[in-house]
Amino acid sequence: MELRELKSIWQAYDTKLEKSLKLNLHCLEMIQSQKAKSKLKPLLWLRIAEVILHSMVVIFLADFLVNNISMIQYVLSAVALIMFFAIAFANGIKQIILLKEIDNNEDILTIQKKLTLLQSHIADYIRLTFLCIPTYLAYPIIVFKVLGNFDIVSNLSHNWWIAQLAFTTILIPVCIWFYNQVTYRNIHKKWVRYIIEKSAGTRISKAMEFVKDIDDMKKGNI
Amino acid sequence: MDKQPDKETFLQLIEENKRIIFKICNSYCPQKKDRDDLAQEIVYQLWKSFNGYKTDFKFTTWMYRIALNVAISCYRKEKQSGSTISFVEHLMNLSDDTDTSVETENNFKLLHQFIAELKEIDKSILILYLDDKSYKEIAEIIGLTETNVATKINRIKEILRNKFSNHKN
Numbered sequence: 579m580e581l582r583e584l585k586s587i588w589q590a591y592d593t594k595l596e597k598s599l600k601l602n603l604h605c606l607e608m609i610q611s612q613k614a615k616s617k618l619k620p621l622l623w624l625r626i627a628e629v630i631l632h633s634m635v636v637i638f639l640a641d642f643l644v645n646n647i648s649m650i651q652y653v654l655s656a657v658a659l660i661m662f663f664a665i666a667f668a669n670g671i672k673q674i675i676l677l678k679e680i681d682n683n684e685d686i687l688t689i690q691k692k693l694t695l696l697q698s699h700i701a702d703y704i705r706l707t708f709l710c711i712p713t714y715l716a717y718p719i720i721v722f723k724v725l726g727n728f729d730i731v732s733n734l735s736h737n738w739w740i741a742q743l744a745f746t747t748i749l750i751p752v753c754i755w756f757y758n759q760v761t762y763r764n765i766h767k768k769w770v771r772y773i774i775e776k777s778a779g780t781r782i783s784k785a786m787e788f789v790k791d792i793d794d795m796k797k798g799n800i
Numbered sequence: 801m802d803k804q805p806d807k808e809t810f811l812q813l814i815e816e817n818k819r820i821i822f823k824i825c826n827s828y829c830p831q832k833k834d835r836d837d838l839a840q841e842i843v844y845q846l847w848k849s850f851n852g853y854k855t856d857f858k859f860t861t862w863m864y865r866i867a868l869n870v871a872i873s874c875y876r877k878e879k880q881s882g883s884t885i886s887f888v889e890h891l892m893n894l895s896d897d898t899d900t901s902v903e904t905e906n907n908f909k910l911l912h913q914f915i916a917e918l919k920e921i922d923k924s925i926l927i928l929y930l931d932d933k934s935y936k937e938i939a940e941i942i943g944l945t946e947t948n949v950a951t952k953i954n955r956i957k958e959i960l961r962n963k964f965s966n967h968k969n
Contacts, residue, residue: 581957581960585930588930592931601814601818605890605891606843607807609840610807681852682852682865682866682869683849683852683854685943686865686869686921687921688943689869690869788876792921796948
């Protein structure tokens, strides 16, 4: 069987449908009377809640920063966390824009890419986790100050802090590198797939693979 | 406020193009129950988007875009959540009063088997190609350039050729 034959079978099938396919008009009219419900609306509210939460954290940290501007340990800690939550906030805004942009009249690849990026939003959090690692010191510094007005920096040895800072300095470029690597563009790399599958499941890794396929298709690579 | 779409025009257009919906449902859903859900979901989404239909596109181009998008999205979900709307009645019924030979029926089955084994986007491209759509129209529906559509169709042909020879053997 060749493709030509396949086309003629398809046409025979079309002719058969022409003769024997009947539409249930009652059912069609019932569909028309349904109120337009959007499956994407709950997702939109969830993203709005995320953005509000992240902006509240940023406001709280900015307030903390202003109140402790003269103390370098608090300034550095607050700035590190503000950067982290600002990226999370920006990701949320990007998702809301994506949701708002979804239009059924667009071409298949554009819509499928948008829908799949929305489905795999959890991957953004996995990437953010890497960025969060170098800021690990900022949390106890701020939490102790806010909850107990306790300055852990001056209560721990000078050498311990120097060692921690050196370690954090090494971690920053490493974690930024991981952050840039763990995207759907690198899902073909075994270790990236492994991280995604172990943290978010195979459904998300498949979704990311699908987005990469769409990009490759647009470039004419597959 | 949204303008109320013209119900009668919509019904007529769906009636004229019902075969497109059926063929897409058959290609993306092996189970009959899922096919019914998908057909209802496609018609529902078409109705919902009917106000946004721009006449600078052919109706079938617009219809393929929406129907294939709904089919791919449903197909990609691991667990079928069913349609947004669900009726006990079937939207489409295929009567058995046509005389089709056993050989033709077997050919239909084989054809669907080949289509079912393709990736989701390749399925869409093949359906459009088999429905005699031009490369330009396929490009508009899928969102690729005409050159990329031609390359993709050649690759699908190659995949099918291998399937044919495996089937013969």
